[in-house]
Amino acid sequence: MLEPKSFEDQALKFVGREIYETFFRGYTRKQWGYEPSQLPSSILKRLPIRFNYDDNYYSSSYQGIPKNGYTYIIEKMLDHPNITVHLSTTFTRDLAKKYEHVFYSGPIDAWFSHCAGRLGYRTLDFETIEEDGDFQGNAVINYCDEDVPWTRISEHKHFTPWEQHDKTIVYREYSRFCEVEDIPYYPIRLMDDKELLNKYVMMAKKEKNITFVGRLGTYRYLDMHITIAEALEVADKYIKSVSDGTTMPTFCVNPLS
Numbered sequence: 001m002l003e004p005k006s007f008e009d010q011a012l013k014f015v016g017r018e019i020y021e022t023f024f025r026g027y028t029r030k031q032w033g034y035e036p037s038q039l040p041s042s043i044l045k046r047l048p049i050r051f052n053y054d055d056n057y058y059s060s061s062y063q064g065i066p067k068n069g070y071t072y073i074i075e076k077m078l079d080h081p082n083i084t085v086h087l088s089t090t091f092t093r094d095l096a097k098k099y100e101h102v103f104y105s106g107p108i109d110a111w112f113s114h115c116a117g118r119l120g121y122r123t124l125d126f127e128t129i130e131e132d133g134d135f136q137g138n139a140v141i142n143y144c145d146e147d148v149p150w151t152r153i154s155e156h157k158h159f160t161p162w163e164q165h166d167k168t169i170v171y172r173e174y175s176r177f178c179e180v181e182d183i184p185y186y187p188i189r190l191m192d193d194k195e196l197l198n199k200y201v202m203m204a205k206k207e208k209n210i211t212f213v214g215r216l217g218t219y220r221y222l223d224m225h226i227t228i229a230e231a232l233e234v235a236d237k238y239i240k241s242v243s244d245g246t247t248m249p250t251f252c253v254n255p256l257s
C-alpha cells in the first residue's frame with residue numbers, strides 16, 4: 001500500500017478492517033463530522049495503538065498530574081506584582097496598542113475579524129451527571145458505536161485514585177460543528193481550512209509587535225505538554241530578542257506544517 005494519506009487508509013494499515021470498523025469508524029464520524037476517508041492521516045497518527053493492557057493515552061516514560069491540581073499551579077504563576085489578570089475581557093487590536101508586545105492565544109481568524117472567512121472547528125457540548133459512588137469504574141470510556149450520540153464519558157475522580165470521594169461527577173461529551181457563538185475546540189484542518197489559514201498567516205506576518213501562539217493562535221491540534229514546551233520556547237526567544245535588540249517573530253512555529 002502507498003503511504004496512507006487519509007485517516008481511513010492509515011487505520012486500515014495499522015489495524016485492518018475489522019478493528020477499524022469496530023473501534024475507529026463510528027467514533028471518528030461522530031467526533032469530526034466527516035468520513036474518515038476525507039480526514040488527514042495525521043489525526044490517527046497521534047493516537048497510540050497498543051496490543052497490551054497499558055491504557056495510558058501517552059507513551060511518555062514520566063506521566064503525572066500536579067499534586068495540588070492545575071488551578072493551584074496557575075494561581076501561583078499569576079501571583080506576581082508584574083501580572084494583572086483581566087477576566088471576561090476580549091482582547092482586541094485596539095487594546096494591543098497599549099502594549100510593547102502581545103502574545104495572542106485566541107483564534108487567528110478572530111484577530112482579523114474573520115475578514116477572509118471562518119476556519120473550521122469542532123466544538124463540544126458537555127452533559128453533567130452527579131451520582132453517589134462509582135459511575136463507570138474508569139477515568140474515560142469511549143463510545144465507538146454511531147447509535148450512541150455521545151463520544152465519550154469522563155469520570156474525573158478516577159484520575160486521582162489516591163483520593164476518596166463518596167459522590168461522583170461525570171461528563172458526557174457530544175461533538176458538533178462549531179458555529180459563530182460556540183467555543184472553538186478542535187481545529188479541523190481540512191484542505192479548505194489550510195488554504196484559508198495560509199491567507200491569515202500571510203496577513204499575520206505583516207503585523208507588528210505580536211506573536212501568535214498556542215492551539216487557536218496557530219490553528220493546530222496541540223496536546224498540553226507541546227503547548228507548554230512551545231510557550232517556554234517563545235518566552236526564551238522573547239527575552240533574548242529584548243536583550244539583543246532583535247525583532248520577535250510573528251510565529252515561532254510554522255502553522256502550515
Ligand SMILES: Cc1cc2nc3c(=O)[nH]c(=O)nc-3n(C[C@H](O)[C@H](O)[C@H](O)COP(=O)(O)OP(=O)(O)OC[C@H]3O[C@@H](n4cnc5c(N)ncnc54)[C@H](O)[C@@H]3O)c2cc1C
Nearest residue numbers: 089090091105106107185213214215216222223224225227
Ligand atoms: C475537550 C478537550 C480535551 C483535551 N484533552 C487533553 C488531554 O487529555 N491531554 C492534553 O495534553 N491535551 C488535551 N487537550 C488539549 C489542550 O486543552 C490544549 O493543548 C491546550 O488547552 C492549549 O492551550 P492554549 O493556551 O493554546 O489554548 P487554550 O487553553 O484554548 O487557551 C486559549 C484561551 O484564550 C481565550 N481567548 C480566545 N480568544 C480571546 C480573546 N480575543 N481575548 C481574550 N481571551 C481569548 C480562550 O477563552 C482560552 O481561555 C484537550 C482539548 C480539548 C478541547
